[in-house]
Amino acid sequence: MDIERNPVLVDKLASEYVLGALQGGARRRFETLLRRHAVLRQAVAGWQDRLHPMAELAPPAQPPAAVWSAIEAKLDLPRKPQRKRSIWFELREDLSFWRGLGLVSTTAAIILTSLLLSRQELPPVPAAPAVSYIAMLSNEQAQPIAVVTGDAPGGRLLVKLVVPQKIASDKSLELWAVPKEGPPRSLGLLEANGSISLALPADATPQTVPLLAVTLEPKGGSQDPKGPTGPILFKGAWVRI
Structure with a gap:
């Protein structure tokens, strides 16, 4: 060709x-x-x-504490003893970093969503839902894994996996809303590939929930009332458009 x-x-x-x-x-x-x-x-x-x-339009962001720790380790500098903190605390501490990427992530996610919807193999839909919020979820290598869109008037979330995931039969992928305060809240289980529609809680707005994250949980999702039990696989800023 x-x-x-x-x-x-x-x-x-x-x-x-x-x-x-x-x-x-x-x-x-x-x-x-x-x-x-x-x-x-x-x-x-x-x-x-x-x-x-x-x-260049994104505001300056304070590097996460992990960056300074890595620099100190490279230079063999003495490190101050630190109290162990949960990964969810670290995510909240990095909110300025995620907000700094908000504009770029939103633009990239919108473009990526339009590309996905334009693929010929997707079946036609009667009417496209309104898109109030959007997030691009990436892994530790900054590879885009999923695009999440939120229809506030319709109360629905649409999660599209850009890269299909291979998980064991006794595991599930679970989507979490990470609020500014309090434990993460489950938004539902995801398919390992393709798309899935989930309910969007009225209080899961970017003002109160600045981050979304996906963890690997036992089959059927986490049974811990305090939140996730498995590792974070991908995450991203939840922003209004």
């Missing part, structure tokens, strides 16, 4: 490459094509020009 004769495919591949949604072998094949086709390089440069300046 002569890719230069398919401008729609060129634009879609370039956008997914810049957003980081193109992974594994597909990304390596695309990078090989980049070296051969100037039209692909121009498309990638165009998407970079559109997205990268948005990062």
Whole structure:
């Protein structure tokens, strides 16, 4: 196939490459094509020009405490003894970091959502729900894993996994709302691939719930009334659009 004769495919591949949604072998094949086709390089440069300046609009953010700890370890500096804190406390402490990425994450998530909805294999829907809130959930390697959209008037959440997850048969993926205060609240269980619609609580707004996170839990979800019991797999800022 002569890719230069398919401008729609060129634009879609370039956008997914810049957003980081193109992974594994597909990304390596695309990078090989980049070296051969100037039209692909121009498309990638165009998407970079559109997205990268948005990062400059984000307010300055204080680096998380873990960054300073890593620097101290590299320089072999004496470290002050610290009381062990839960990972959920650390997430709240990093709210300035997530808020700083809010604009970029929102823009990227909107673009990624439009790309997903434009794929031909998706069946047509009678009417698109309103999108009041959005989040792009990424793993520790900053790879986008899921896009979450919230329809406040309809009281529904739509969770779309960009990268299907392989989990054991005795495990479940559970979505959590991480409020500014108090323990995380479960929003429901996710499918390991594809999309799922969940109820959106009226109080799960970005004003009170600035973060969403997904953990790996026993089959059927966490039974602990205090919240999650498993590791955090991916997370992201929950923002209004």
